[in-house]
Amino acid sequence: MERKGILFVLSGPSGAGKGTVLHEVLQRVSGLAVSVSVTTRAARPGEIDGIHYHFRTQEQFQAMVENNEFLEYVSKFNNRYGTPKAQVQKLLEEGTDVVLEIETKGAAKIRKNNPDAVYIFITPSSFEELTRRLSVRGTESPEVCALRLKIARTEYRSIRHYDYIAINDNLQECVDAVCAIILAERNRRKRNPSLAERLMNPCSKC
Numbered sequence: 026m027e028r029k030g031i032l033f034v035l036s037g038p039s040g041a042g043k044g045t046v047l048h049e050v051l052q053r054v055s056g057l058a059v060s061v062s063v064t065t066r067a068a069r070p071g072e073i074d075g076i077h078y079h080f081r082t083q084e085q086f087q088a089m090v091e092n093n094e095f096l097e098y099v100s101k102f103n104n105r106y107g108t109p110k111a112q113v114q115k116l117l118e119e120g121t122d123v124v125l126e127i128e129t130k131g132a133a134k135i136r137k138n139n140p141d142a143v144y145i146f147i148t149p150s151s152f153e154e155l156t157r158r159l160s161v162r163g164t165e166s167p168e169v170c171a172l173r174l175k176i177a178r179t180e181y182r183s184i185r186h187y188d189y190i191a192i193n194d195n196l197q198e199c200v201d202a203v204c205a206i207i208l209a210e211r212n213r214r215k216r217n218p219s220l221a222e223r224l225m226n227p228c229s230k231c
């Protein structure tokens with residue numbers, strides 16, 4: 026195996042379009058797996074257990090916490106979310122690149138143990154645009170929109186810890202940017218030490 030998998034952490038406020046961007050990126054970039062999180066929130070219409078999330082009860086989630094089964098976990102909007110450790114570690118060991126689509130507090134926990142991971146923040150180019158999108162989306166009540174905007178303000182403060190900001194005003198441009206980041210990271214010399222070694226030391230008969 027030439028290298029271990031790269032861990033990509035994708036964050037951004039609610040309404041930034043992370044899910045849509047990731048869906049498009051997966052159509053374009055091969056060899057990328059998405060970690061399926063565990064959550065205590067109820068499934069939304071169309072969401073499938075094991076594909077969008079592993080939907081679990083509070084008790085089941087707590088048992089996983091006590092068994093140390095999460096890379097990170099948080100509470101958000103009165104629900105709990107966690108990244109299952111075994112699944113992600115196995116993929117990385119096998120050399121598969123893995124994307125976590127998680128909020129900023131969880132990303133901060135991942136950062137402590139994964140300095141080599143790549144942190145990408147997806148956002149519209151202004152807070153005003155985010156506000157507009159959340160209000161026209163119409164899927165949440167004004168109270169929930171206000172709560173999401175309040176949380177977004179704190180999430181923006183953590184932008185300084187991210188390696189990349191991918192602006193999502195235009196979906197295709199944002200997808201292009203995220204694909205470019207992934208491809209560039211894959212080609213970093215430091216991530217391909219045995220390839221570099223082989224190229225620096227060709228066999229004497231060649």
Ligand code: 5GP
Nearest residue numbers: 062063098099106107108126127128131132
């Ligand atoms: P939603 O309920 O809308 O699917 O997700 C709410 C938020 O939780 C989103 O910002 C999403 O990225 C985040 N999230 C989903 N799974 C996880 C996880 O495993 N860990 C953390 N820290 N955040 C998550």
